[in-house]
Amino acid sequence: MSKRPIRVLSVAHTAVESASGRMRYRPFADRADLDVHLVAPQRWYQFGRAITADPPADEGVTMNILPIWFGRGGPASWYLHVYPGLPQLVRRLRPDVIHLWEEPWSFVALQSSLLKGEAALVLEVDQNILKRLPPPFEQIRRHVLRRTDHVLSRNPDATDVVRACGYDGPVTEIGYGVDTKTFFPKAAVEPKGSLRLGYVGRLVVEKGIDDALDALALTAPDVTLAIVGEGPHERELRRKIETLGLGDRVSIGGWRSPNEVADFIRSLDALLLLTRTTNAVKEQFGRVIIEAQSCGVPVIGSTCGAIAAVTADGGWIVPESDPPALAALIEKLRADPALLGTVAAAGLRNIQRRFTHEAVAGQLADAWISASSTGLAEQKQV
Numbered sequence: 313m314s315k316r317p318i319r320v321l322s323v324a325h326t327a328v329e330s331a332s333g334r335m336r337y338r339p340f341a342d343r344a345d346l347d348v349h350l351v352a353p354q355r356w357y358q359f360g361r362a363i364t365a366d367p368p369a370d371e372g373v374t375m376n377i378l379p380i381w382f383g384r385g386g387p388a389s390w391y392l393h394v395y396p397g398l399p400q401l402v403r404r405l406r407p408d409v410i411h412l413w414e415e416p417w418s419f420v421a422l423q424s425s426l427l428k429g430e431a432a433l434v435l436e437v438d439q440n441i442l443k444r445l446p447p448p449f450e451q452i453r454r455h456v457l458r459r460t461d462h463v464l465s466r467n468p469d470a471t472d473v474v475r476a477c478g479y480d481g482p483v484t485e486i487g488y489g490v491d492t493k494t495f496f497p498k499a500a501v502e503p504k505g506s507l508r509l510g511y512v513g514r515l516v517v518e519k520g521i522d523d524a525l526d527a528l529a530l531t532a533p534d535v536t537l538a539i540v541g542e543g544p545h546e547r548e549l550r551r552k553i554e555t556l557g558l559g560d561r562v563s564i565g566g567w568r569s570p571n572e573v574a575d576f577i578r579s580l581d582a583l584l585l586l587t588r589t590t591n592a593v594k595e596q597f598g599r600v601i602i603e604a605q606s607c608g609v610p611v612i613g614s615t616c617g618a619i620a621a622v623t624a625d626g627g628w629i630v631p632e633s634d635p636p637a638l639a640a641l642i643e644k645l646r647a648d649p650a651l652l653g654t655v656a657a658a659g660l661r662n663i664q665r666r667f668t669h670e671a672v673a674g675q676l677a678d679a680w681i682s683a684s685s686t687g688l689a690e691q692k693q694v
Contacts, residue, residue: 317347318684321405321431322373322676323424324413325393327352330366331570333413334375336489339673341372346677348373349405351398353380357389376401382419391418391449402427408684409434411676416460416474417445417453425459432461432683436486438596440469440617442476454478462683464675466597467618482686484679487622489669490602494570497608497660498578500653506534507646509612510580512573512600515543515564518593520586520614522552526635529556531642537584539564540576577607581652582645587616588632595619601627602667605659610652612641624666626659 326333327350340348350373356363368375378401382392391414395401398420402410410424411434425433435456444450457479464486465471471483509528513519521539528537539549539562546564553562568576577583583604587595595617602622604611611627613619620629630637645651665671 317343317345318409318681319347319349319405319407320409320411320680321349321351321402321407322411322413323351323395323398323420325353325356325390325420326413328356328363328365330369330371331491334366334371335491336669336672336676338370338372339670340677341370343677346680349376349401349407350374351376351378351395351401353383353393353395354378355380355383357383391415394419394423398423399427402429402431407431409680411680412436415439415453416456416477417449419452421456422452425456428459432680432686433459434462434464434679434683435460435474436464436466437470437474438466439473440467440594440596441592442473461686462679464679467621469594469617470596482682484675484682486675486679487667487672488597488599488602489672490599490606490663490667491570492606492663492668495574495577495603495606497606497656505646505649506536507531507642507649508536508538508579508581509584509642510538510540510576510582511584512540512577512603513585515539515541515546515549517545518588518590519545520588520633521545521549523586523588523633523635523638524584525549525552525556525558525562527638527642528558528561530636530639532646533561535561535642535646537562538576538580540566540568540573542566573603574607577604577609580604580609581649582610582612582627584612585619586612586614586630586632586638587619588614589616598622602663605656606663606667608656608660610655610659612638624658624662625655626662627655 354365354377365377378395378397380393409432410428412421413436414421463483465483585598597618601611605626611623613623613629614632
């Protein structure tokens, strides 16, 4: 008699859209040892817009698109929602593993922990700043972590946070995946001596774009910076560009589609991510790092949070808020542009090893299988 596949119920509000949160599940179509069911909200509210779930397509798993309650809850809206249909789904599927791509203080994490029964609970965490949460979120976090069998951690600081909050079980590193069909390498070009740098993301003080402008003012006139993004700091950035006399070397454009962002990144010699650490901000991952590396573009990052760990040897790391150090690196690359190609190649290897959707699916599968095996062993002991 053949052993049945491990049944996994994965809950993720990010799976509301097929072109983002569902892509890492597609490799499971080829896994006969796993029977994966994905739960996503029928409608999701984020950054002032309502997102209707894409219909099921070729996700490689069984999609369950369910209504949610409490989808609009002010600043805490991501953490208040629950699925009224989840109890029935759990009873019907009787999963071996319930996996949450949600933080442990969320109401849906509490809901899942109460419904799990004999299923192993696997939790995926990003939060990398330890702070005591207001009631009832702190109590929910500690309750959920006590019932968690395996943690998938986005960065070492996130591991430290769950450890400090009482979790003492196994932890596996997991990255985000990059769409290599959209973010693919640029054609090889001859080094040209000048240097075109770029930034993609929100225009906020914490992203350190001011430091890039100050560094640019210390470098040769043929070093330019192109910025793609929007945000509340744009007016101040434009004022600073004018003050520093960088109007002909810096451009700012608004948001673009993923394909347009990929084309933009491929036009660069290096991408900047210079986030500054604050009491409320520490870079949890930096998706634009892997998008750039997947396009064959190296990254210049700051020492903030997970940037160095994600970048690996596919870029350079400079101290936070240190324009002279950044300017010195820029001049070094301008003088020896062959370094860009060498490090870009290392970045592509970093992507293939850690950040394709296939690699991330493998990290998920290993954690699910490990948690399921541990749960079965504990049931036998009981």
